[in-house]
Structures are given as C-alpha cells and as structure tokens.
Amino acid sequence: MSVGYGEFASAYGGGWSGRLGLVSLPACALTAPEKAECRTTTKVASANDINARTVTGTVALSAGAPTALALAATTPGESPSGSGDYAATQLSVQSTVRRRGRCSCPRSRGPCPAAVRPPL
Structure with a gap:
C-alpha cells in the first residue's frame, strides 16, 4: 500500500514528514x-x-477482521536533512552570558516617553 502525504508535508517545520512511517493499530x-x-x-x-x-x-x-493503519512519526533519531535530532534537550534555570567590556549594574531605565504612555 502507498499513502501520499503531500497535502500536509510542510504543515510543521524541521523536516518532520521525513520521519513518517506506517503503523498498525488494534481493530x-x-x-x-x-x-x-x-x-x-x-x-x-x-x-x-x-x-x-x-x-x-x-x-x-x-x-x-478490520485493519487499522495510520501514518505516524516512527523514527525518533536525526532528521533526514541532518539538521538536528528530535531528542529532548535538558532545561536549566542557570545560564552563563559572556560579554565583552564592562557593565556597571544595575542600570535604571528612566521614565517612559510621553509619546508611548497609554491614556489613563
């Protein structure tokens, strides 16, 4: 059997449709x-x-007996284009920022310009 997915191949980014394969489901x-x-x-x-x-x-x-088939993402590995993988990445609340030069903190923002103040 052959199933075309051209109508929705670009519905999402990341080359996701390259991961599609056939799967069977219980009746x-x-x-x-x-x-x-x-x-x-x-x-x-x-x-x-x-x-x-x-x-x-x-x-x-x-x-x-009835046969139930579907298209599903069946390959969790690297994208077919080689642009990355679909693995979960670790999240962290800490990060480091590299900067050049010196920064004196804290900086004050000053008042909001009158032209962008909402009317009260």
Missing part, C-alpha cells in the same frame, strides 16, 4: 479510540520517499 481503534489499549501502535515495514512524499509498505490484510 478496537476504529470503535473505541478513547481506550489506551486501542491506541497502541506497531511499526509496519515501510519506506518513506520524501521526494515523492509517499510512504509505501506491504500489509497483510485479513478478510475476517
């Missing part, structure tokens, strides 16, 4: 998507052609 995803067990995904062997904006994979279908 209950079609009737009870609010249940956590119905939202578990399993990767399906697929290939993403970012130039054609399609994901293609071979899927075995069962005649007796």
Whole structure:
C-alpha cells in the first residue's frame, strides 16, 4: 500500500514528514479510540520517499477482521536533512552570558516617553 502525504508535508517545520512511517493499530481503534489499549501502535515495514512524499509498505490484510493503519512519526533519531535530532534537550534555570567590556549594574531605565504612555 502507498499513502501520499503531500497535502500536509510542510504543515510543521524541521523536516518532520521525513520521519513518517506506517503503523498498525488494534481493530478496537476504529470503535473505541478513547481506550489506551486501542491506541497502541506497531511499526509496519515501510519506506518513506520524501521526494515523492509517499510512504509505501506491504500489509497483510485479513478478510475476517478490520485493519487499522495510520501514518505516524516512527523514527525518533536525526532528521533526514541532518539538521538536528528530535531528542529532548535538558532545561536549566542557570545560564552563563559572556560579554565583552564592562557593565556597571544595575542600570535604571528612566521614565517612559510621553509619546508611548497609554491614556489613563
């Protein structure tokens, strides 16, 4: 099966669509998507052609049961363009600022210019 995603390939930045792949979901995803067990995904062997904006994979279908498939971000690693990765970065409340020259602190801001004061 082949799924085209050209209509929304550039909906987000960071080359996100290059991470798309096929996943299968339990049949209950079609009737009870609010249940956590119905939202578990399993990767399906697929290939993403970012130039054609399609994901293609071979899927075995069962005649007796519904099959639920979706496109999802399946690769958490580096972006296809090599511009970075999608890993979480550590946040810190401390940082250092390097500056040139001397700074005498604190500096006062002075009054707000009359032209930008809101009318009261």
